[in-house]
Amino acid sequence: MRFPSLFSPFTIGPYQLKHRVVMAPLTRMRAEKPSLAPRPLNVEYYAQRTTQGGLIIAEASPVAATAFGSPGVPGIYSEAQIKGWRDVVDAVHARGGVIFLQLWHVGRVSHSSFQPGGVLPVAPSAVPIPELKTATAAGKSTAYETPRALETSEIAGVVHAFRQAAANAKAAGFDGVEIHGANGYLVEQFLQSHTNLRTDQYGGSIENRARFLMEVTQAAIEVWGADRVGVRLSPYGVANGSGEPDPMPLYSHVIRALDPLGLAYLHFVEPRSSGAGRAEVNHxxxxxxxxxxxxxxxxxxxxxxxxxxxxxxxxxxxxHADAIAFGRIFISNPDLPRRLREGLPLTPYNRATFYGGDVAGYTDYPAYGELEKA
Ligand SMILES: Cc1cc2nc3c(=O)[nH]c(=O)nc-3n(C[C@H](O)[C@H](O)[C@H](O)COP(=O)(O)O)c2cc1C
Known part of the structure; x- marks a missing residue:
């Protein structure tokens, strides 16, 4: 057999998986509007990728209406969203898959046009993302605004939003949740020194900067138990203006602090590719x-x-790792595990259809058998 290590069974928390090909969390911006609930098209997309008893980490889902930075992203804070996700989860379970949901707050990677009431997005400190451009809710290219620094008294409320979202994911039937602590979003903004200039207990020392991540993780554990909670980190990432000058001390602390909790898994984004952006960048x-x-x-x-x-x-x-998450090639190969195991050719992905739109570039990539018939 090809790739005997990748195709050996393993266990995450209480779940037995038949192989180690994981579907990475992938934002596709195709939820129903204005409810931002998953719709039948999204059910079909995940069902297509539930191949052969693997783990899917469903796309980053904002934990509150204030946690968004892009259009058409499915949330996990309303009844309609819980119901929409339940249909996704049921379809994945019916095909023998295991599915976690990634919980997301974008922090400063937003724009006031996405915020209820048109207020500024919040962040640990009032530090804008330099140089990069973003888009307003109306799709107009613009510079990032300077976010509003969270008051110390507000932070418990943000942690609670993660707790509630974790509970909502449970109500939707997911098998666990992943905390999005990577790629320059809110959790990482707290971790890294250039985005966290706070002088309270959430800033300054490494221990203080890690406090928000630890509280959010604990909140998810209270809902799920540790063996159904994962954490994603990108220590050497450069996405969305992130970049700790010396990641080793910070991330050594964070990983050593998380280790005794007995989490389902730790998930790294290796800095080799900045695949999520508009352009292909491979380092x-x-x-x-x-x-x-x-x-x-x-x-x-x-x-x-x-x-x-x-x-x-x-x-x-x-x-070096127990399992590998695949992003871009899972977009264009719904039956990716089979193709890897059998050495079948991979369908190339079309970057132009990554974000937003409908069927095209989403549910119309055929599985290999369908490809032969076509
Ligand atoms: C279209 C697209 C959307 C993504 N959305 C997310 C996301 O919601 N959450 C996340 O943590 N990473 C996200 N990523 C990063 C991927 O999970 C993955 O780490 C990255 O694509 C590198 O893996 P790859 O080289 O196999 O594509 C996204 C990447 C792409 C290409």
Whole structure:
């Protein structure tokens, strides 16, 4: 068999998985408007990708109406959204899949046009994202605004929004949740020194900067138990204006603090590719988060970022990771595990249809058998 390590069974929390090909969380901006609830098209998309007993991490879902930074993203804070997600989960379960939901707050990676009442987005500190452009809710290109720094007294409310979202994910039938602590969003804005200039107990020392992540993680654990909660981090990431000058001390602390909690898994985004942006960026000779931090983590480790079947199998065989999450090639290959295992050709993805739209570039990528028939 090809890739015997990638296609060996393993366990995440209480779940037995038949292989180690994980579907990475992928924002596709195709929820129903204005409810921002998953709709039948989204059910079909996830059902197509529930291949052969693997783990799906469903796309980042804002925990509150204030947590958005882009249009058409499905939320997890209203009854309609819970119901829409339940249909997705039921379809995945009916095909033998395991599905976690990624919980998201974008912080400063937003614009007032997405915020209820048109107020400024919130962040740990009033530090805008320099240089990069964003788009308003009406789709107009614009510079990022300077966010409003959260008052200390407001932070418990944001943590509670994560707790409520975790409970909502449970009500929708998910198998667990992943805290989005990567890619420059709110949790990472608290972690990193250039976006967190606070002088209260949430800023300053590494321990203080990690407090928000730890509280959010604990809130999810209260709802789910630790073995159904994962955390995603991107220590060397450069997305959305992120970039800790020296990630080693910060992330060593964070990983050592998370390790004793007994989480379902830790999930790294390797900095090899900035695949989520508008352009294809693949970096060479970058540090390997899994290589550097693996010795500090005793639980399940998932890694993502520019993997092929070959490199995924090698990383697992070497003990650098327990499972590999695939993003872009899962978009265009709904039956990705089968194609990797059988050495079938991969369908290339079309970046132009990653974000927003309808069927095109979403549910119209055929599985291999359908490809042969066409
Ligand atoms: C269209 C698109 C949407 C993404 N959305 C998310 C997301 O919602 N949450 C997240 O943590 N990462 C997101 N990412 C990053 C992926 O999960 C993954 O880490 C990245 O694409 C690298 O893996 P790959 O090289 O296999 O594509 C996204 C990437 C792409 C291309």
């Amino acid at each position: 060479q000779n970058v540090p390997s988060a899994m290589g550097l931090f693996r010795p500090m983590w005793s639980g399940v480790l998932i890694s993502a970022g520019g993997f092929t079947g070959e490199t995924a199998d090698a990383a697992i065989a070497a003990g």
